[in-house]
Amino acid sequence: MRSVAGRSTGRGLEDQNTQSKPSLLRNRPLMAIIIVYCVFSLQEIAYSEIFSLWAVSDISYGGLSFSSQDVGQVLAISGLGLLLFQLMVYPPMEKSLGLLVVIRLSAVMLIPLLSCYPSIASLSGLTLHLVINCASILKNALSISLVTGLFILLNKAVPQSQRGAANGISMTAMSIFKSFGPAGGGILFSWAQKRQTATFLPGDDEMVFFVLNLVQLIGLILTFIPYISQNQ
Template sequence: MGGDNQNKEPLLKNRYYKNCPGCDVDRAKQLNQASPFKHLLNIWMLTMCTTLPISCIFPFIYFMVRDFGIAETEADIGSYAGYVGSAFMVGRGLTSVIWGIVADRYGRKYTILFGTISLIVFNTLFGLCTSFWMAVTTRFLLGGLNGSLGIIMAYSTEILPEEHQAKGLATYSSAWGIALVIGPALGGYLAQPVEKYPHIFLKGSFFDKFPYFLPCFVISAFALAVLVACIWLPETLHKHNVSDESNKDAEALENEIKEKTVQKDENLLLNWPLMSSIIVYGVFSLRDITYAEVFSLWAVSPLELGGLNFTTDDIGDVLSISGLALLLYQIFLYPPLEKACGTINLARIAAASIIPLLQSYPFIAMLSGFTLHLVITIASAIMLCIPAIIDTCLFLLQNRAVEQHQRGAANGITMTTMSLFKAGGPALGGMVLSWSQKRLNASFLPGTHLVFFILNLVQALGVLMMFKPFLAERKEQ
């Protein structure tokens, strides 16, 4: 495979088709006409836009489900909240491969445009939900009709020169991580505005009837701005016309046809460097989403149930500071650390370091006042930075394991696997948290000790899978 790439490289560098957007991008990269900053900004905005609806519900979903009146006891609220969170991932898991195939056939840009439009519609509708089943249905459609996230990952490697690809994927993963912070911050600050800002939002107003609409509306408005910006988004997919191919010399055309035939016969499911990195990513995704769900529910739970008794504003404060820490880390600390340790080794070290931190959370709950807020903020910042390291490493391995004509489908498989793992995360986290709060006096792993121990089991499995012989890299000859 590596030898084929070397034989094909001169053709890709020196021969371009007219009216082919992919060739225009390749030519700009070769001539250093592409602006890395501009493309990194596009990647950042697209990833933020797509990720914000996933995480904005975490601070208020507990109260939203409580207002639905479907839970019989307070301890059951976590379980129903988990079902709402899982609906999004189930929808995305069922359709990600399809969207990847569509992007490989019709282009990255139009798939992203459609996904952004569906995000605007269904994220806005979610803020208007008045029943549990309406919320579940809206979140399912929001996940199923927006296949942009995997496409953006492929786009990140295609729009930038090879020397900037790691930077593009780091931008993708850091934007993902920061959106997982800004989203809950928006949800925490803007949910129930009548109660928090009575001098601005009046009792009996629209926002009193729909107390969780404002954060959804703000995110949808941002998505609308991103949609307009997408009009000028460069397409990276190669679209060669038959008339253009006739201009080639016969030998070059014959060789390229043979190469494309070999490429089309490649079964992605048998590509172990691709599949091993996807499986590892799925395991860490399960831990990430379960932690995000558990953290928010645990933080707002009463003290007598082992929680922190935080308000949505408190969660917003913690996660906002954590997001700023991630941004500073990605700019100043990640590049020298990655250079010193290497991408894979840094990811392994980071993944292992989470284990003792997670198990300390029940003890952090014993603190109070300023000390509690300081320690939990530091822990939250670390828990945000480390997944960004792991994701950047795995994204790089995945996108280097396939050629462009299969990259959309490959990232669709990645999103499907991640979504399937994450679909069970919120429900699992909610049920385990509810169960743990009913066994506060157990002799083994009482209360929330059980929740974080189970999270650590998943984390430890992911760490073991990051080593050979499981995790494989594509070999270049």
């Protein structure tokens, strides 16, 4: 009798705990963070697709005329710089400035950085390689600051018992947005190459990075949603 009573009591407590958990879809701070996370993820995957296409494009189209080996070297150096940034720079920066400030500051700095990319195509030789490597390292460092900060805010928006489900929802939503990135980036780049003689943002580089900056600006504006600042 005692064992039966204990089981029924345990089941009752489990049912109460299940019923007492708030719905994640009604968690406004969580949903706001996921939306911002998805926008920045879309921009990041589109940039990754476009960068390689832009780098190997001919100079006459506003590209860098890089070989596949040159692109690989840039990506490898950027990866090394990103590792050092995450280990040595991001932790003290986050502690001194706070998550939300780091996120917004990174989003703001990415806009002028991406605006400089078309001008990089006018360089050549060693100067070109040095500048594009530095720009790529900085771009990846700022992007990882955004993603890391949003990921931490996302986990702060829910109790520990719901973090697994919250991360599952965010990963699903992010994957959906990321699925549009490569196709959208390729279509955008192909369309921009046909605008070599356009009066507004001619060439493939200016229009492409203008659109990337536009998505970046939308993400930056969304970081000012009041619900996000509640979980800092």
